[in-house]
Amino acid sequence: MALENITQNxxxxxxxxQYLHDSEVLNCRMQFAIYLPPQAAPSAPVPVLYWLSGLTCTDQNFMQKSGAFRMAAKLGLAIVAMDTSPRGEDVADDDGYDLGQGAGFYLNATEFPWSRHYQMYDYVTQELPNLIQQHFPVSSVRSISGHSMGGHGALTIGLKNPTLYRSISAFSPITHPTQCPWGQKAFAAYLGSDRTTWLQYDTCELIKRVDKHVPVLVDQGESDDFLEEQLKPDSLVAVSAPEKGELxxxxxxxxxxxxxxIASFIDEHLQFHAKHMTE
Amino acid sequence: MALENITQNxxxxxxxxQYLHDSEVLNCRMQFAIYLPPQAAPSAPVPVLYWLSGLTCTDQNFMQKSGAFRMAAKLGLAIVAMDTSPRGEDVADDDGYDLGQGAGFYLNATEFPWSRHYQMYDYVTQELPNLIQQHFPVSSVRSISGHSMGGHGALTIGLKNPTLYRSISAFSPITHPTQCPWGQKAFAAYLGSDRTTWLQYDTCELIKRVDKHVPVLVDQGESDDFLEEQLKPDSLVAVSAPEKGELxxxxxxxxxxxxxxIASFIDEHLQFHAKHMTE
Structure with a gap:
């Protein structure tokens, strides 16, 4: 598949x-960004951290604001940041910032009109990593991290695919989307009214169901305006079980x-992932 | 003078x-941002680095994208970032991105219609530092740095005021504005047609005239699109004289x-300033 390079710094x-490409899974043109550390070479492929951003973000929020590259260069990690949804004039949208373009919730939509493009789960877990491995000097070793809606994405995707990812981390994640306004609005639109289908994308439900999971690190600010209504870290703590894995x-x-x-703690997240990706 | 706090993180x-205040010098409402490291306390005032941004920027470009806070916290430095010009509906402006609002060039304008508001030199060297010292736990020890148009600002202001600043640094500065398109357009508008008045704001001219200057560090990317036409680091190297000070x-x-x-080298600039501010 062809990649169009649009910027490099x-x-x-x-x-x-930054690159553009035609996504078969999402049925539209997509943009992503990659950081390649100085160590990356065809003879020395590096592990990759996939970063999933929050509501309204693009591939650039993390790349410009996280301050992650100093430590990524030191540790020899590539970082891939993607857009938060399919985009374009013919892609279904909503007037709210928390549904439609910029708010893909990293799931596969089943309902009209969303299902035609909103297949972010398959994009993140399959299409994009295949593209990255095909075009860049990276190894098959991956971890996943994200913020807010992207923290939800990292946790659910990492918990469901323990063979694809070595470790999971999240900043301020939506931990229990079936029980908060952001998740309920999005899941009702993308997945329909049968709430049993929602559970496969809810971290607190998934963690109850798995026997084992890869190591998980979560940071949550105590002065976060969305803490109690949307993010619910207490719900995640309540379902944690040390015998299933580090949480x-x-x-x-x-x-x-x-x-x-994020900038204040990203170094510790990168060190956490590097440890598990080089074990 | 009253400060209105608008954000804190x-x-x-x-x-x-971030704060808003009425500027007497600029004759309009102004916005600035400050980073206070954990060490700052009324009983332990910290030194301050003043940051001057480039064309089109506000107080936020540096604060969000430079990745400076990790090292500033480690070294115990406060950082103040201001807007790049006066702003507002009744403030003179131009259709170009390189003149008027967002392009104050850190000088005192003498020509109509600019002179009523465009007094950035006095704002940076007098009004803002006085306000900062009045309201925050900072000492009188200052250094100055900036990028592009702000690199020009840092160099000219620092060279003209060796008793106010301990050290100067710049990323990609406009070193010889009287000899490049950005500088010629702005100086003709703000200062008029008598080019002898321009020389007081030209780094290459100033450095020839001073006997001594405080230490200066400049970083310039070799793949900078503005290198030859606008920035001219060779002109600065040509006028440097080791006996006048470190350049x-x-x-x-x-x-x-x-x-x-900037992010790639900001740590070294902060360490350079910290060394000179704590000597």
């Missing part, structure tokens, strides 16, 4: 690059929902 | 905060004009 000795939920006093919070 | 244990101009292969470049 040297950063911390490596390269940030470290950290509450960080004073921090909010912004990229200033 | 905890980051790396310190605080990023380190570094060319960085592969780097461009973006914040990805």
């Amino acid at each position: 040297k950063v911390f000795g490596g390269w940030h690059k 470290n939920v950290r509450l960080q006093p004073g921090y909010d929902h912004s990229y200033f919070f | 905890k980051v790396f244990g310190g605080w990023h905060k 380190n101009v570094r060319l960085q292969p592969g780097y461009d004009h973006s914040y990805f470049f």
Whole structure:
């Protein structure tokens, strides 16, 4: 599949690059960004961290605001950041910021009019990684992380695919989408009224069902405006079971929902993933 | 003078905060941002780095994209980032991105219609630092840095005020504005047709005239699209004289004009300033 390179910037000795491509799964043109650390070479493929952003974001929020490249260059990790939904004039949308374009929720929609394009689960787990491995000097070793809606995406995708990802982390994730307004609105639209179909995309439900999971690190700011109504870290703590795997939920006093919070702890997340990707 | 706090975010244990205030010098409402490291306290005032941004920027470009807070927190430095010009409906403007609002060039305009508001030199050197010292736990120890048009600002202001600033640094600065299109357009508008008045705001001219200057660090990407026509680092190297003070101009292969470049070297700039501010 052809990739169109649209930008490239040297950063911390490596390269940030943006690409466009035709997505078969999403049935539209898509944009993503990759950071390749200085170590990446065809003779020395590097592991990849997939980053899933939150509501309204594109591939650029993380790349421009997280301050992640210094540590990624030090550890020799590639980072891929994708868009948060299919995009385009013929892609179904909604007036709300929390449904439609910019709000794909990293699931496969089954309902009209969403199902034609909104297949982000397959895009994240299959199409995009295949493309990345085909075109860049990266290994098959992957981990996954994200923020807010993207934290929900990282947790659900990582829990459902323990053979594809070595570790999972999340900042301020929507942990229990079947029980919060953002999740209920999106799941009703994308998945329909049968709530049993929703459970496959709910972290708190998934973690109850799995016997084992890869290591998980979650950071949540205690001054996050969305904490109690939307994010519900307590629900995640309540279903954790040490015998199933490491699940470290950290509450960080004073921090909010912004990229200033992510920047403050991204180094620790990258070190956590690097440890598990090089084991 | 009253400050109106509009945002605050905890980051790396310190605080990023934005404020609005009425500027007497600029004759309009102005916005700035400050980073206060965790060490800052009334009993332990910290030194301040003033950051001047480039064309079209606000107080937020540096704060969101530079990745500076990790090192600032480690070193115990406050950082102040201001807007790049006066702003508002009754403030003179131009259709170009390189003149008027967003393009103040850190000088005092003498010509109609600009002189009523465009007094950025006085704002940066007097009004804003006085306000900062009055309202925040900072010491009188200051250094100055900036990017592109803001690199020009940092260099000219620092060279003209060696008792106010301990050190100067710049990324991709406009070094010789009287000899490049950006500078010639802005200086003709703000300062008029008598080119002798322009020389007081031209780094290459100033550095020839001073006997001594505080230490200067400049980083310039070799793949910067504006290198030859607008920035002219060779002109700065040509007028440097080691006996006047440290002037380190570094060319960085592969780097461009973006914040990805700034992020890659900001730690070294902060360490350079911290060394001179704590001597």
